[in-house]
Amino acid sequence: CTVIFTIMATKDLHKPILVLFCNLAFSDLFTSSSGFWISVLFITNPDITISGSKDMLAPYAFYTISILSTIYNLVSIGIERYLAVAESIRTRFRVSRKHSLAAVLINWVLAFFFGCLPLMGWNCLHRENNLSVLYSPFCVDYLIFITIPNCVVAFIVPLFTYLSIIIILRKRKFKMKACGQATGTYRSAEIQVARSSIFIWLLALVSYAPFFAGVLFDATNHQCPLDLYPSAYIFRNCTAMLVTMNCLGNPIIYTLKTKELGAKLKALKCSSGNRIHACTI
Numbered sequence: 212c213t214v215i216f217t218i219m220a221t222k223d224l225h226k227p228i229l230v231l232f233c234n235l236a237f238s239d240l241f242t243s244s245s246g247f248w249i250s251v252l253f254i255t256n257p258d259i260t261i262s263g264s265k266d267m268l269a270p271y272a273f274y275t276i277s278i279l280s281t282i283y284n285l286v287s288i289g290i291e292r293y294l295a296v297a298e299s300i301r302t303r304f305r306v307s308r309k310h311s312l313a314a315v316l317i318n319w320v321l322a323f324f325f326g327c328l329p330l331m332g333w334n335c336l337h338r339e340n341n342l343s344v345l346y347s348p349f350c351v352d353y354l355i356f357i358t359i360p361n362c363v364v365a366f367i368v369p370l371f372t373y374l375s376i377i378i379i380l381r382k383r384k385f386k387m388k389a390c391g392q393a394t395g396t397y398r399s400a401e402i403q404v405a406r407s408s409i410f411i412w413l414l415a416l417v418s419y420a421p422f423f424a425g426v427l428f429d430a431t432n433h434q435c436p437l438d439l440y441p442s443a444y445i446f447r448n449c450t451a452m453l454v455t456m457n458c459l460g461n462p463i464i465y466t467l468k469t470k471e472l473g474a475k476l477k478a479l480k481c482s483s484g485n486r487i488h489a490c491t492i
Contacts, residue, residue: 212240214462227311228291234315235284235411239458242277245270246455261436261444263347265336268329271346275357276326278419278454282365283318285415287311288408289369296376325357344436345429345447358426365419369412410464418457422450 218224218233248270253260259267291306291314335342335350343349425447432439 215240225308227306227308228288228295230308230311230315231284231288231291234318235281235288236462238277238280238284239461242274242281243455243458245273245277246451249274249451261440263335263342265348268334268336268348271349272326272330275329276322278422279322279326279357279361280318281415281457282361282419283321284315285412286364286368287314287318289372289412292408293372293375297379329353343429344432344434344439345425345443351430354426355430358423362423366416369408373409373412407464411461414457414460414464418453418460421446421453425450 214236215233218229218236249260249267252266252270256266291311294306329349333350333353334348336348341350341352343351343354346354428443
């Protein structure tokens with residue numbers, strides 16, 4: 212919430228990449244909120260989170276929407292960084308704020324469409340076959356449909372963009388050395404934000420990999436749900452904890468790695484008198 216408020220309230224931070232960071236913070240907030248909803252249901256009625264019921268359909272759907280939004284936003288950040296770094300060398304091209312806002316809108320439309328499919332009827336409330344063990348009343352084929360393609364996209368696209376960024380920046384550094392220019396101060400904003408984006412992507416891979424592994428296990432499992440109790444459900448809860456830790460880690464990473472955003476957040480800690488004094492100076 213602090214990151215969202217800071218970016219929205221500060222005009223200097225209305226840049227394309229920070230718009231995507233703000234949307235990522237909103238996705239993390241949405242993920243944490245829907246995860247808290249599921250936790251409350253688990254505390255009040257643990258049986259429905261194991262056997263599955265209509266009450267779990269909406270929380271799981273919103274949880275899916277938030278995860279998909281996070282994945283699409285990570286892909287958008289990788290593409291934006293590639294365009295900003297690669298094209299700036301040749302044509303001084305910059306992705307505009309309108310482009311980032313359009314990407315945010317498309318990300319949420321896709322996330323809501325795919326995430327709300329169970330609410331539209333693609334669920335296993337009234338049939339036992341093809342029922343997910345870990346995430347009932349979701350169907351196994353629905354989980355495979357949203358997991359495998361999005362997992363491939365979330366891994367390959369950022370990997371390609373970040374490797375390309377690293378190669379481009381290394382070539383740029385060697386050209387500066389060849390021209391006799393100093394490289395000690397070669398710490399441009401593109402490098403800082405690219406590093407932040409890479410850390411966020413790696414954190415997402417570590418956090419979401421067990422969740423996707425659980426879905427694949429669910430798809431290949433043919434055992435009775437009672438035989439999997441309690442180990443499989445403990446694993447499911449651990450994957451939810453990792454997803455929540457990812458939501459906490461993202462703001463920390465781009466607050467520490469993006470100096471401009473970090474400076475604005477530190478300014479919020481100062482008293483109003485100190486801020487007025489600083490502005491006067």
